[in-house]
Amino acid sequence: MKGTACYSKTERNFASDFIENLEPYSPISSRDKIVSGLANCDLPPLKLDWNESTLPPSVAVKNAIINALACNDNLLNWYPELSSKELRRKLAAYSGRAMEEILVTNGSDDALDLICKVFLDPKDEVVVPYPTYTHFLTYIHTRGAVVKKVETPDPFKPDIASVLENVTPATKMIYIVNPNNPTGVLLSKQQIATLCSIASHCVVIVDEAYYEFAGETVLDLIDTYPNLIVTRTFSKAWALAGLRVGYLLTNLSLIAQLSKVLNPKSVSVLAQIAATAALDDKQYMEKYVTDVRNSKIAMLDFFRKRGLTAFDSKANYIMVQHPRLPKLLEEMEKENIFVRDRSSFKMLPGFFRVTLGDHLQTEDFLARMDKVLDRV
Ligand SMILES: Cc1ncc(COP(=O)(O)O)c(C=O)c1O
Structure with a gap:
């Protein structure tokens, strides 16, 4: 075609200008690590990074x-x-x-x-x-x-x-x-x-x-x-x-x-x-919500007794601050615990977000966390 030169003049990737300039949303989930077996397999995984329900549907x-x-x-x-x-x-x-x-x-x-x-x-x-x-x-x-x-x-x-x-x-x-x-x-x-x-x-x-x-x-x-x-x-x-x-x-x-x-x-x-x-089957959901609220009380109490800042929340997660967050997260992963590092937000230095589960999961989480905090 005669006019080929003018098509090749600008190298286009066909995206609209808005998309070309878009900073992609980059989700970080522990799912792949857990599913692929890369995580420590001796303990059941505690996937507490995305605020999903920690129990299956009814x-x-x-x-x-x-x-x-x-x-x-x-x-x-x-x-x-x-x-x-x-x-x-x-x-x-x-x-x-x-x-x-x-x-x-x-x-x-x-x-x-x-x-x-x-x-x-x-x-x-x-x-x-x-x-x-x-x-x-x-x-x-x-x-x-x-x-x-x-x-x-x-x-x-x-x-x-x-x-x-x-x-x-x-x-x-x-x-x-x-x-x-x-x-x-x-x-x-x-x-x-x-x-x-x-x-x-x-x-x-x-x-x-x-x-x-x-x-x-x-x-x-x-x-x-x-x-x-x-x-x-x-x-x-x-x-x-x-x-x-x-x-x-x-x-x-x-x-x-x-x-x-x-x-x-x-x-x-x-x-x-x-x-x-x-x-x-609304009762199933309601029971879970009650369990999560009780877990929140136990978790806040635990972290505060360990001298950490932990904020109360109206949702199924709490925010906790730790002075050595990267080391803490590394040690948590060794215990097969996955939480969300939120410290990239300027106003949340050293904070991680942890999803709350039911009472058995919370007991398990706290027992593992006790060991982690002793090490970090
Ligand atoms: C505040 C908020 N809105 C929306 C969503 C997305 O939810 P959905 O799974 O319904 O797309 C999330 C997921 O984490 C969320 O935290």
Whole structure:
């Protein structure tokens, strides 16, 4: 072709400018190490790095999947029920909202991505209190929007004033994780209401991934604030991280916009069956949440007695500070314990985040930790 030279003039990798400049989200999980057997195999692994449930889903959930596979020949070759109607009906009963106010997504990550796709234009400003769940930043950048990180003076104190100080007429969206990951801090409903009211020109996302552990929600503010969207997940208290189910709740007007882009077949058949069965077996989740709360008391007490700083949290994890963190993490791995190093956040020097399990796992964890701390 005559014009070949002009095609080869710039070496393109075909990515959009936003993606080309995107800093990739680089998840660090112990899963591969554990599964590949690289970890110390004498002791059962304690995977406490991603705030997943430390227990499998209930027998009722497993049976629902097995029975559905046994009873329906076309279960897997057909696409799933569009828009997860049955699951949305159950979620309506669980959340006390109408099913029309709910969209089910492929994990709550997918809900966050959808919200960014629908409400952000290039160069829009998004206010994000920091430190927080950083994967969300990728979705903002993918849209070519701009992140305005707000580092509050004390990351372990609920602080709405610092957030509001950074909201300007150019702000399009605010992302609040409540309770926050990794700090475990919970903003009150009144604080969220203030935010929605003052920042009425912004979409306010309240990410309630850890709602079941906190036991507090801002859902009813949807009736008052037309700019509020709440996201939730089945990956934590419901023990279904591997199946990828999340959902969002908001008013009908925003649902109409979001529905234009939502892929109605993105939640798999098995994921819908499992999440529906989990909601039918709510006591199992509730017992686990109670266990986790008790574990938190034991863990905080243990670390504090060992002279370490450990912060209380409204979620299924706590943050602990250690003066020799790299050495500590190395020694923990020798005991087959995996936690999340959070010290790369400027405001969290020497901190690791540890997911809480049930009482037996906590006893086991504390016994191993006792030995580790004696060595470090
Ligand atoms: C605050 C927060 N939001 C969302 C997610 C993603 O959850 P999902 O598995 O539903 O995509 C996580 C996962 O760790 C999280 O901590």
